[in-house]
Structure formats: structure tokens, C-alpha cells
Amino acid sequence: MKMVTSQIARNINHTNFGQISRSAVYEAKRSLLNWLGVAIGAAYHDSMDKVLNVSRLMESSPQASILGRNEKTDMLFAALLNGMSSHIYDFDDTLLETVLHPSSPVFPAVLAYSQYKKKTGKEVLEAFILGCEVQARLALAVYPSHYWRGWHITGSVGGIGAAAAMSKLLGLDEEKTSFAIGIAATDPTGLREMFGTMTKPYHPGKAAMNGMLAAFIAGEGFTSSKQALEAERGFINVLSEETKMELLTDSWGDKWEIEKNSYKPFASGIVTHPAIDGIIAIQKAHNLKAEEVEEIQVTGHPLVKELTGKTDFKTGLEGKFSVYHCVAAGFLHLKAGVNEFTDDFVNNPKVKALRSKIHLTIDESIKEDQVRLTVKLTDGRELSHYVEHATGSMDLPMTDQQLIEKFKDVTGNIIREEAKELLIDQVYRLEEIEDLEGFFQLCTPVESASRI
Amino acid sequence: MKMVTSQIARNINHTNFGQISRSAVYEAKRSLLNWLGVAIGAAYHDSMDKVLNVSRLMESSPQASILGRNEKTDMLFAALLNGMSSHIYDFDDTLLETVLHPSSPVFPAVLAYSQYKKKTGKEVLEAFILGCEVQARLALAVYPSHYWRGWHITGSVGGIGAAAAMSKLLGLDEEKTSFAIGIAATDPTGLREMFGTMTKPYHPGKAAMNGMLAAFIAGEGFTSSKQALEAERGFINVLSEETKMELLTDSWGDKWEIEKNSYKPFASGIVTHPAIDGIIAIQKAHNLKAEEVEEIQVTGHPLVKELTGKTDFKTGLEGKFSVYHCVAAGFLHLKAGVNEFTDDFVNNPKVKALRSKIHLTIDESIKEDQVRLTVKLTDGRELSHYVEHATGSMDLPMTDQQLIEKFKDVTGNIIREEAKELLIDQVYRLEEIEDLEGFFQLCTPVESASRI
Known part of the structure; x- marks a missing residue:
């Protein structure tokens, strides 16, 4: 030996x-x-x-x-x-x-x-x-x-x-x-x-x-x-x-x-990260208001649903296991850090209202660090974004500036x-x-x- | 559940x-x-x-x-x-x-x-x-x-x-x-x-x-x-x-x-205890000197050999894994406590000499808490003792006096x-x-x- x-x-x-x-x-x-x-x-x-x-x-x-x-x-x-x-x-x-x-x-x-x-x-x-x-x-x-x-x-x-x-x-x-x-x-x-x-x-x-x-x-x-x-x-x-x-x-x-x-750029489970990345990208480009949103469609890997499919919850900790909450946080704050997973924030009526407009579809062909997002607006427009690699993955490490x-x-x-x-x-x-x-x-x- | x-x-x-x-x-x-x-x-x-x-x-x-x-x-x-x-x-x-x-x-x-x-x-x-x-x-x-x-x-x-x-x-x-x-x-x-x-x-x-x-x-x-x-x-x-x-x-x-x-009445592995018990019983009855001993024959359960068969060693700790040493200690001191497993004691020439006269036979029919001992003396006498249950076993717990x-x-x-x-x-x-x-x-x- x-x-x-x-x-x-x-x-x-x-x-x-x-x-x-x-x-x-x-x-x-x-x-x-x-x-x-x-x-x-x-x-x-x-x-x-x-x-x-x-x-x-x-x-x-x-x-x-x-x-x-x-x-x-x-x-x-x-x-x-x-x-x-x-x-x-x-x-x-x-x-x-x-x-x-x-x-x-x-x-x-x-x-x-x-x-x-x-x-x-x-x-x-x-x-x-x-x-x-x-x-x-x-x-x-x-x-x-x-x-x-x-x-x-x-x-x-x-x-x-x-x-x-x-x-x-x-x-x-x-x-x-x-x-x-x-x-x-x-x-x-x-x-x-x-x-x-x-x-x-x-x-x-x-x-x-x-x-x-x-x-x-x-x-x-x-x-x-x-x-x-x-x-x-x-x-x-x-x-x-x-x-x-x-x-x-x-x-x-x-x-x-x-x-x-x-x-991790976001304080939630890693499978939620592509979706948060995606919604932030859309928001940075369009600066939308929650009231303008008719529906947000998230299409992701099966694990997204399995690990973070929570829809009904009361605590910030549980919010980390809800891709719906994570996307809502990214939309509203352009981040999903510690402050986006407090009990107060997950129970905020505005956040809850937005969460209810978010829907998840799973797609076996999408990888774990990928996601497809489509935001349907009340005026009929549709904004889509595809995330090839989530921030923080091996293919797209966080930059020094992001870490700072x-x-x-x-x-x-x-x-x-x-x-x-x-x-x-x-x-x-x-x-x-x-x-x-x-x-x-x-x-x-x-x-x-x-x-x- | x-x-x-x-x-x-x-x-x-x-x-x-x-x-x-x-x-x-x-x-x-x-x-x-x-x-x-x-x-x-x-x-x-x-x-x-x-x-x-x-x-x-x-x-x-x-x-x-x-x-x-x-x-x-x-x-x-x-x-x-x-x-x-x-x-x-x-x-x-x-x-x-x-x-x-x-x-x-x-x-x-x-x-x-x-x-x-x-x-x-x-x-x-x-x-x-x-x-x-x-x-x-x-x-x-x-x-x-x-x-x-x-x-x-x-x-x-x-x-x-x-x-x-x-x-x-x-x-x-x-x-x-x-x-x-x-x-x-x-x-x-x-x-x-x-x-x-x-x-x-x-x-x-x-x-x-x-x-x-x-x-x-x-x-x-x-x-x-x-x-x-x-x-x-x-x-x-x-x-x-x-x-x-x-x-x-x-x-x-x-x-x-x-x-x-x-x-445990003795500071060594539990499989050695019947043999130590046995030699102490013989010594209490006959009060023999080491020089009178021609040979000591120990007949015990197979685990005695497997776990405590060490014959060649230098430390007190190793002595605990030698039934030969344990029997020698019991013969000389009527006990096998901490002092019988010091480096000094296991290397003492008198102890080593006695150890070399002790032999072990295994017998599948003998239980773990049993042993048969025979001491052959230089004058031709043979003293035998059979231990049915070792002291400290469930069948023969240590008495308060022994614990004290x-x-x-x-x-x-x-x-x-x-x-x-x-x-x-x-x-x-x-x-x-x-x-x-x-x-x-x-x-x-x-x-x-x-x-x-």
C-alpha cells in the first residue's frame, strides 16, 4: 500500500x-x-x-x-x-x-x-x-x-x-x-x-x-x-x-x-443563477416596471424545478429555493444578494405579485448553467434572452469587479x-x-x- | 418513520x-x-x-x-x-x-x-x-x-x-x-x-x-x-x-x-484475563518461585493467540498484547495492573526469563472467558487449574472489594x-x-x- x-x-x-x-x-x-x-x-x-x-x-x-x-x-x-x-x-x-x-x-x-x-x-x-x-x-x-x-x-x-x-x-x-x-x-x-x-x-x-x-x-x-x-x-x-x-x-x-x-454571484441555489442572470440582462437593456409585465416565462434544466420549484412559502430561506422568487428579485433589484432573501422581502406584496406572473417550463435539452427567458409585456411586446453560461460557472467566472x-x-x-x-x-x-x-x-x- | x-x-x-x-x-x-x-x-x-x-x-x-x-x-x-x-x-x-x-x-x-x-x-x-x-x-x-x-x-x-x-x-x-x-x-x-x-x-x-x-x-x-x-x-x-x-x-x-x-481486573486485553486469573489462583494456593517453574502451559480460545500472541517486544504497551507476559506478571505480582505494563517491567530479565517458559495451545472447545493452565515444576510436579469464568465477565463480575x-x-x-x-x-x-x-x-x- x-x-x-x-x-x-x-x-x-x-x-x-x-x-x-x-x-x-x-x-x-x-x-x-x-x-x-x-x-x-x-x-x-x-x-x-x-x-x-x-x-x-x-x-x-x-x-x-x-x-x-x-x-x-x-x-x-x-x-x-x-x-x-x-x-x-x-x-x-x-x-x-x-x-x-x-x-x-x-x-x-x-x-x-x-x-x-x-x-x-x-x-x-x-x-x-x-x-x-x-x-x-x-x-x-x-x-x-x-x-x-x-x-x-x-x-x-x-x-x-x-x-x-x-x-x-x-x-x-x-x-x-x-x-x-x-x-x-x-x-x-x-x-x-x-x-x-x-x-x-x-x-x-x-x-x-x-x-x-x-x-x-x-x-x-x-x-x-x-x-x-x-x-x-x-x-x-x-x-x-x-x-x-x-x-x-x-x-x-x-x-x-x-x-x-x-x-456565487447570487445568494441562492446555483441552479437559479442562469435565470437571475437572464432577467438582469433584460432589465439592464429595458429597465421595465413590474406593472408592465404580463408574464415571465423561464425555460430551464429539469433540476431547476426539482430543487427550486417552491411557489408557496413565508421565509427568506425558503425563497432561495424558489426560482420564481429569484427571478422576481433580479427583476426588481438587479441582484439577488442577502437583502433579497430576507423574510420581509419575500413577503413584500409587490414581490409576491410579480412572483405570481412567473412561470417555469423544463426542457431536457437545456444545460444546468443555461436558461431561456421570455418577458411578455402588457403592451403585447415579447423580450427574450438566452443565457449560454451563468455568471460564476467555470465558463464565465465572476470578474474581479463583480467580486468587489x-x-x-x-x-x-x-x-x-x-x-x-x-x-x-x-x-x-x-x-x-x-x-x-x-x-x-x-x-x-x-x-x-x-x-x- | x-x-x-x-x-x-x-x-x-x-x-x-x-x-x-x-x-x-x-x-x-x-x-x-x-x-x-x-x-x-x-x-x-x-x-x-x-x-x-x-x-x-x-x-x-x-x-x-x-x-x-x-x-x-x-x-x-x-x-x-x-x-x-x-x-x-x-x-x-x-x-x-x-x-x-x-x-x-x-x-x-x-x-x-x-x-x-x-x-x-x-x-x-x-x-x-x-x-x-x-x-x-x-x-x-x-x-x-x-x-x-x-x-x-x-x-x-x-x-x-x-x-x-x-x-x-x-x-x-x-x-x-x-x-x-x-x-x-x-x-x-x-x-x-x-x-x-x-x-x-x-x-x-x-x-x-x-x-x-x-x-x-x-x-x-x-x-x-x-x-x-x-x-x-x-x-x-x-x-x-x-x-x-x-x-x-x-x-x-x-x-x-x-x-x-x-x-477489567487487569490492564490488558480481555482475552488474556482467564489466564491471568488462573495463574493467580495457582500462585495463591502454592506460592511458587519462578526458579521452580519448568514450563507453564496455557490452553485457551483461538482469539488468545490471534489477539495476544506477541512473543518478541520491547514496550509495556506491546506487553498488553502478549498472553505470555500477562501470565508472567500474574505469577510474579499476583496482579496485572498499570505497573506490570511499564517498559521497565516487560524488559526485566527475570520477567523475560519466566515468559520464555510459557507456552500456548489453542483449543476450539474452550470459550473466550475460560482457560486451562498447567504449571510443570522442576521437581516433576504438575499443578493444573481450570477457569470456568474470568473475573470481570458477566458471569463473575468484579466485587466491590476487588473494585476498591x-x-x-x-x-x-x-x-x-x-x-x-x-x-x-x-x-x-x-x-x-x-x-x-x-x-x-x-x-x-x-x-x-x-x-x-
Whole structure:
């Protein structure tokens, strides 16, 4: 049996920032900008306060920032909390091949430690990219059986990604790195049954916390298996049916999984994105009023109906699973961000009235990232638009400008406009930043933020 | 589908100390005495210091005691550390049907919270018995496929036991209790690949920590699935092939799983116990010297050879997997406790010499808890002994006196003799103790203990 875990540990140990491609570094920064925005945006979600209360019960020490808030907790709770917040809106990044959200289990651990121990921007990027590489390869090795068996892959492999990243950041040697992976591998988090509850975003948070703890104790010399991933009763065999072990180590360094990262322009399920794209395109061209609309006809892939066919609902969360609502939001606001999925907005009479005019037809010949839209107007005109590739798909990635706009939108009035500009600038030149304290300062909220 | 998780939550909520049988309460106290002894006994193991260093890195608050040591940590780290220490020597209690070690994931959480929040002895027993009941029934529901797939059942179901116990102790309502179970269910710990490393005892410790955290955040109103155990992508279906759901709730309160708890008289694998029992019986009758022995013939069940057939080894840990060493220890010391499995003892020339005189024959007709021993002496005599049931088996449970002796032996010189006597007394009348501070004080070590 090939010693896969040891080889991964060796790869982490021997790979440094200079050996990582410039395109991987660039995509890691885009990942950070996207991740940071959605983390700050959800910082005041109800579930965050509940976990913060528990950190207070533990009398947790103020070591690292809860991004977007004034509170600090110890590094482990900061990893948990920032990991949670970044996944609360289901608006974080995705590696589309495995539906792994790569940033939310890794950045929280790396950033909490980097803040407390004054690591540099370059070290953050290096650790993040290596941790991502390990978890993304592991996800590929166990996908799809692992996911279909019921594991929320972002939580279950994410802890190993966090442990790998932390091992690099802590400067662990090969053996200790393999132990860190082992300790994280024995501690996976995330059943898909939890989708739709606060426990879903708990998964990447807990993965960040578990992986960080694993790396800390491995750093102290705590021992584990050196074959945690590949052994007969190791992670891969116990948690999946696949045994694509070679994917874990083959061609290491030739390409970087983070380069394939994708970002969601809209805060709803990915199958709704072509339709939102389409209606925004029509609106940008015609600037229609809702009253002018007789009917909107959406023709899409069968999954659009299966996953987002909700017509009768009362909450913003449910609105994410209604293509009718998504199209209405895109029509009215030219976007479908966090504010378009509040309870208030989905129950707004104007929004409900427009939703009732939207109809869905499925067409087996249309691909998942495509859609055909036709708007029939009261004056008899018909406006049609065909979306070939949705924004955020592999064929049409979000541009830097779109990511920046998303960041500004999703962080709302939690942080100041000037802080947003400075953060965007710092993220794009992160490898030059020696002292990250200013970066974390910029993530603290304006005075009124706690009332959002 | 029957709402199993909700029913369990209701059962926990509606069952109080007065409804628990006296025999279950009695066995819970015996469980505590055994658990406390092995936890204190391993308090200075190398792995404990490594995790304590990490708690120091977190600047963890001194809320709860590390039993047998002077250090305190926050409740979560105390749960982790005391859960680890109690499993380090593989000397804790076992529910033989499922090889679940019921105390090590539950007591650490219950005691840490009870110390910090001044709960009573009765509340400790109530929470422990209910948590045990949930995890033991869950273990029965998923055994054996769960274990054979590669899950260390004590870690993987233990977190749910800890969450159930903590829910009772925290006084959570039914819904919050079901959420606590859900959050713990999504966070299982323990791959069997880790056996033989420090990560094995990490499993019950981490289970205690995960389950405690789950109950704390559920107590704040954090939501989870209400069908975490029985759902299609819930714990039981994802982590096992069995679906014996009825075992989780049938005849609740009629019998208590803790009544079947068993304790190990010797610090080695259970298949070696009949042979150790046998040699001690011969020695008690004849008081032989090693020099008088020509040969010792052990005739046992096939598993004795398969699991404990090691003849050539260098460490105390390996000695636990050598029936030859175990018999030599029993012959020389009339016991096989922690001190008989040190590196020094297994490498002692006198011990090695005796080991070389011991031979093993397997016999398919002999049961697992039986053995036949024959000692051939240099003067030509032959002394034989047949063990029908090993001490600690269901048919011959350890007596209170034997448990007390084990407690005194395993805690060594970490705590004072008078403290041992007082602790034994307090454990056996735990339900009368309103203020547990004295109990925790008695678990603090003598001054020299840190040098053990």
C-alpha cells in the first residue's frame, strides 16, 4: 500500500510560497475576498450569538477576532465562529466538481492563528493554498460516494484541510504533519441531514476548530496513525466507497485545485443563477416596471424545478429555493444578494405579485448553467434572452469587479465604505503585508452594526 | 418513520432520578469508582501534558479540575483531558455486547460542568445514567456493522451520550435536547485505525468535548435536525448498516444498560484475563518461585493467540498484547495492573526469563472467558487449574472489594491513601452529597505526583 498520508505530509512540508503558481495565489486572494465578505455579512446572524454565548460561558480569552464584530475569542472559538458565519448564507466559494466549499473550513483557522501569532500575509496564502490542495484532492478521492452516503463534504474533509494548513503555518515537520492529518481524519463533522438548520454552517466551523486543535496537539508531539487516510480502517475506506488514492498525491505542484474555485454571484441555489442572470440582462437593456409585465416565462434544466420549484412559502430561506422568487428579485433589484432573501422581502406584496406572473417550463435539452427567458409585456411586446453560461460557472467566472461589488454589497453597513476599499486593496496585495493587525482592524464594525 | 430522536429527547426529559432502579444507581457508582481510578492513574501520561500545553496556548480559564492533577482548564478542555486519561490504559469499563466503554465519554462532561456549576451528586448520577442509556442503546442499534466498518464506537456514539447527559444536567427542554443530540450526531469521533496511538484515548475525550459543546449551544437555542439519528442521511444510516431503530426507545425505563457494565481486573486485553486469573489462583494456593517453574502451559480460545500472541517486544504497551507476559506478571505480582505494563517491567530479565517458559495451545472447545493452565515444576510436579469464568465477565463480575483494590492500586502514589478511602466512601454515597467541591479536592495530587 502506498503511504499516501506520509507523502501528503512530505508535500506540505516541502512546498513553499515560491513554488506555488501565480495563478493559484491570485485565485486564493479572490477566494479570501469572497470568503471575508460573506463571513462579515453574516456576523450578526442569530446563530452566531448563541455560540458566542457559549464562548463567554467558557470565559474564552480574547485572542482572535470574530470578523465583522467587536468580540474576540480564543483561537479555537474564533475558528468555529468565523467558519460558521462564512457558510450561513450559503454564499461562499465552491469547487464545482465535488461541491466542496474550500475556504470556510480553512481560512478561519489560518486567520485566527495568524492574528494571534502575527504571521504574514504570505504565510496566510501559503498555508491556505496547501490546506485547500489537500482537502480538494481528498474530496475528489471520495466523491461522489462519500457525499451520497450522507456526508457534508465541506465539514467532513474540511477538518483535514484545516489541519494541513495549520501544520504548514505552525512549521510542523513531516511526521507531525502526518499526525495532524491523522487526528483531524478521526474527527470528521457533517451529516447532510442537518441541511436547513443552523447545524449546516456549524460543519465548516467545527471542521476549522477540529483541524486547528489537531494541528496544535500534533505540534506538541501527540501521536496518531501515519496512514490515517489510506489504511483499511482509515478515513477513505470508512467514509466512502471510492479508493482513488492516487488523486491525493499525483502531479503534486503541477496544478492547484484552488485555480478552479468558483464564486456565487447570487445568494441562492446555483441552479437559479442562469435565470437571475437572464432577467438582469433584460432589465439592464429595458429597465421595465413590474406593472408592465404580463408574464415571465423561464425555460430551464429539469433540476431547476426539482430543487427550486417552491411557489408557496413565508421565509427568506425558503425563497432561495424558489426560482420564481429569484427571478422576481433580479427583476426588481438587479441582484439577488442577502437583502433579497430576507423574510420581509419575500413577503413584500409587490414581490409576491410579480412572483405570481412567473412561470417555469423544463426542457431536457437545456444545460444546468443555461436558461431561456421570455418577458411578455402588457403592451403585447415579447423580450427574450438566452443565457449560454451563468455568471460564476467555470465558463464565465465572476470578474474581479463583480467580486468587489459582491463584497461591498454583502458586508452591507456592518463595516464602513472606506474600510471596504482598504480591505479590498489589502486582499489583492496580501503577500506584501507583513503585519496583519491593520487588516483585522478594518474588519471591526461600525458602532451601529450590532443592531443589524 | 418513527420519530426516534424526539422520543429519546422526551424520555430524557421525563425521566428523573427517582424513576431509575436502585441497581442502576448502584452500578453507576461502581462505574464512577472504576472510571475515577483509571482517570487519576493516567493523569501524568505524556499525552496529557501535550494537550494541556494546548489548553495553555488557548489561555483556557481554570473552571474544572484535571483529575489527579493540580491544573484546571475550561470545561471543554477538562472534558477532553479527563476523557482521554480514563481511556489511556484501556482499563476503563465495558459494555461487553458492543465493546462500548460507557463512562469515558460521559463522566468527564458531567463532572466538569457539575464542578463549575455546583451540581449535586444526585444530579451527576441521573445525568450519567441517562446519557449512558442513550449511547448504549444507540451502540446496540448500530453494532456490529458500525464497529466493523471501522468506527471506534466509544468515540463515535459517545458524543451523543455526552450530549444526552449534558442536556439533562442543563435542564434542557425536549426540543433543545433533540437539537443537542443532533449537533453531537453530526460530529462523531473515532476511526479504529488510530488504535495503538495516543489518538485512541483522544476519541472518548473528544466525544465528551463535542457532546458538551453540542448541549451548550443547543441550550442557547441553536437548531439542528429533530431526526438526527433515524433520518435517511442521519447518524444510523450514514454510519452503519443496521437499522435496529426500535432498540433506541423500546421498554425505556424497564431496564438500564448500565446494569450490565463490566470492569477489567487487569490492564490488558480481555482475552488474556482467564489466564491471568488462573495463574493467580495457582500462585495463591502454592506460592511458587519462578526458579521452580519448568514450563507453564496455557490452553485457551483461538482469539488468545490471534489477539495476544506477541512473543518478541520491547514496550509495556506491546506487553498488553502478549498472553505470555500477562501470565508472567500474574505469577510474579499476583496482579496485572498499570505497573506490570511499564517498559521497565516487560524488559526485566527475570520477567523475560519466566515468559520464555510459557507456552500456548489453542483449543476450539474452550470459550473466550475460560482457560486451562498447567504449571510443570522442576521437581516433576504438575499443578493444573481450570477457569470456568474470568473475573470481570458477566458471569463473575468484579466485587466491590476487588473494585476498591483496583482503585487503590491504579491511583498509585498520585493521591494520598486517606484521600483514596474518602473518595471510595463518597462515591458509594454520591446521591447524598450536595456539595461536590470536597470530592474534587480529594482528587488533587500529593506534592510529588507530577514527577511520577
